[in-house]
Amino acid sequence: MTSTVTGSASTPSRATAPSADAGASRTASPIFRTIEALQGSQPWGSFLDAGTGYNSLRWVSSLETERWAAVTASAGMARTARKAAGERMRPQDRVLVANWIAPELFYGECFDTVLLDYFIGAIEGFAPYWQEQVLTRLRPHVKGRLYIVGTEPYVLDAPDTREGRIVQAIGRLRDACLLMGNGRPYREYPASWVLRQLGIAGFRVLEVRQFPIRYRERFVNSQLDLCLKQLDQLKDPALAEALRGRIEALRAEALPLARSETGLPCGADYVIAAEPLDPGHHALSLPTYPGGDPATSADENA
Numbered sequence: 669m670t671s672t673v674t675g676s677a678s679t680p681s682r683a684t685a686p687s688a689d690a691g692a693s694r695t696a697s698p699i700f701r702t703i704e705a706l707q708g709s710q711p712w713g714s715f716l717d718a719g720t721g722y723n724s725l726r727w728v729s730s731l732e733t734e735r736w737a738a739v740t741a742s743a744g745m746a747r748t749a750r751k752a753a754g755e756r757m758r759p760q761d762r763v764l765v766a767n768w769i770a771p772e773l774f775y776g777e778c779f780d781t782v783l784l785d786y787f788i789g790a791i792e793g794f795a796p797y798w799q800e801q802v803l804t805r806l807r808p809h810v811k812g813r814l815y816i817v818g819t820e821p822y823v824l825d826a827p828d829t830r831e832g833r834i835v836q837a838i839g840r841l842r843d844a845c846l847l848m849g850n851g852r853p854y855r856e857y858p859a860s861w862v863l864r865q866l867g868i869a870g871f872r873v874l875e876v877r878q879f880p881i882r883y884r885e886r887f888v889n890s891q892l893d894l895c896l897k898q899l900d901q902l903k904d905p906a907l908a909e910a911l912r913g914r915i916e917a918l919r920a921e922a923l924p925l926a927r928s929e930t931g932l933p934c935g936a937d938y939v940i941a942a943e944p945l946d947p948g949h950h951a952l953s954l955p956t957y958p959g960g961d962p963a964t965s966a967d968e969n970a
Contacts, residue, residue, distance in 0.1 A: 699939055700727045702877055703783075703815050706941045710813065713780025718806060719787030720763065721745060726752040728783065735760040737779070741767045741794040768805055769795045780812040788818055788862065792855040799857060803869035807944065814871060814942045819881075821856040822935040834922050835883055835934035841918060842891045845911060849898030859938040871942040878938050882931035888922045 712733045717724050720738035728736050729752070738753075738761075740746050746765045750757065757763075766773050784806075791799050806814075823839040825832070843853035859876060866873055895915045899908040926932050 697723065697727065699817055699879060699937060702879075702939055703941075706815070706875055706939075707781075707813065711780070713812065714778075716774075716779040716782045716809065718768070718782060718784050719790055720749045721785065722748050722752045724783060724785040725749040725763075729753040729756040729761070733781075737762045737764065737774070739764050739766055739768070739773070741765065767794055768802060769798060774809050778809055778811040782806065782810045782814045784814070784816045784818075786817055786819065788816070789854045789856040793852045796852065799855070800865060803862075803865050803871070807869045807871070810871075810944055812943060814944075816862055816866075816940040816942070817937065818859065818862060818940075819856045819937050820858050820935045823856075825935070827934060829933070831925055831930075831932040832934040834918070834925065835932050837918055838888065838891050838922065841911075841914065842895055845895040845898040845915075848907075849901035851898060859940060862940055866940070866942050870945050872945050873940060873942050875941040876938060877940075878936045880933065880936050882933050883926060884931050885923060885926045887932075888919060888926045892916075892919050892922075 712731050715728055715731065715733045715736040717728050717736065717738040720728075720740050725738050728738070735758070738749055740749060740763075743765050746763050750763050753761070753763070764773075788799055788802060791802060822832075822836055823843060825836060827833045827836050846853045859878075863873055863876070892915050896912065899911060902908040902911075922932065
């Protein structure tokens with residue numbers, strides 16, 4: 669079931685959006701390319717981008733869907749996502765600013781395809797300690813296929829290469845600066861954790877793909893620039909100055925390697941494809957939603 673995809677995928681910076689270009693390319697990302705291959709000839713139908721961003725909605729809006737809905741808890745990201753969709757956004761498409769902890773969100777509504785693009789790792793910033801609930805929360809809204817994209821945690825690892833130790837150091841410094849600046853770091857979850865939660869929530873796993881990562885200059889600068897922004901929140905000037913020195917020293921060490929042919933190889937992204945189990949095959953009782961069976965949509969009960 670698990671396979672490794674040749675090539676690399678870089679985790680997108682969630683703090684910044686790439687420059688717009690002439691139209692959306694459906695083959696720009698090896699991860700999205702893989703999802704298209706896994707989908708095959710199955711129609712996308714109604715599509716939910718449950719934790720939207722520039723890259724994901726740019727891709728989703730290029731697909732042949734009946735309609736799509738995109739959700740983010742950030743008003744700023746909603747504006748960015750709308751920009752990504754641009755003129756491809758149709759009257760039946762929606763971008764919502766909402767939090768999945770709200771029980772009324774998409775009450776009784778179901779989607780043929782659901783995408784969680786680096787979504788579970790981002791939950792910590794908007795609904796901390798809620799990660800183990802999210803797949804159960806989304807289960808009644810998934811009619812057909814669920815795709816989950818994530819990054820294997822690297823901040824707590826013990827890398828055995830210089831490049832891996834640099835990536836880890838950048839991640840740890842970023843998280844430390846966020847915490848001291850009254851922010852909340854992302855909290856990535858491994859594919860093994862997601863697979864366990866999928867079973868608990870009532871899904872069966874169809875495929876798992878791994879994408880080795882080679883971090884590049886954009887990752888180094890975006891993460892370390894994020895560190896610099898947090899220093900304005902510190903009340904201790906001496907600590908801020910010491911951190912600034914550490915940030916720039918790490919940048920000087922990382923950039924020559926990031927600009928090299930091999931980049932900074934460290935860790936992997938993953939894609940998991942799953943679909944709902946029949947409720948009768950599930951060992952735990954699923955939450956009850958209006959419209960009868962939690963796997964059916966309101967239209968099917970009409």
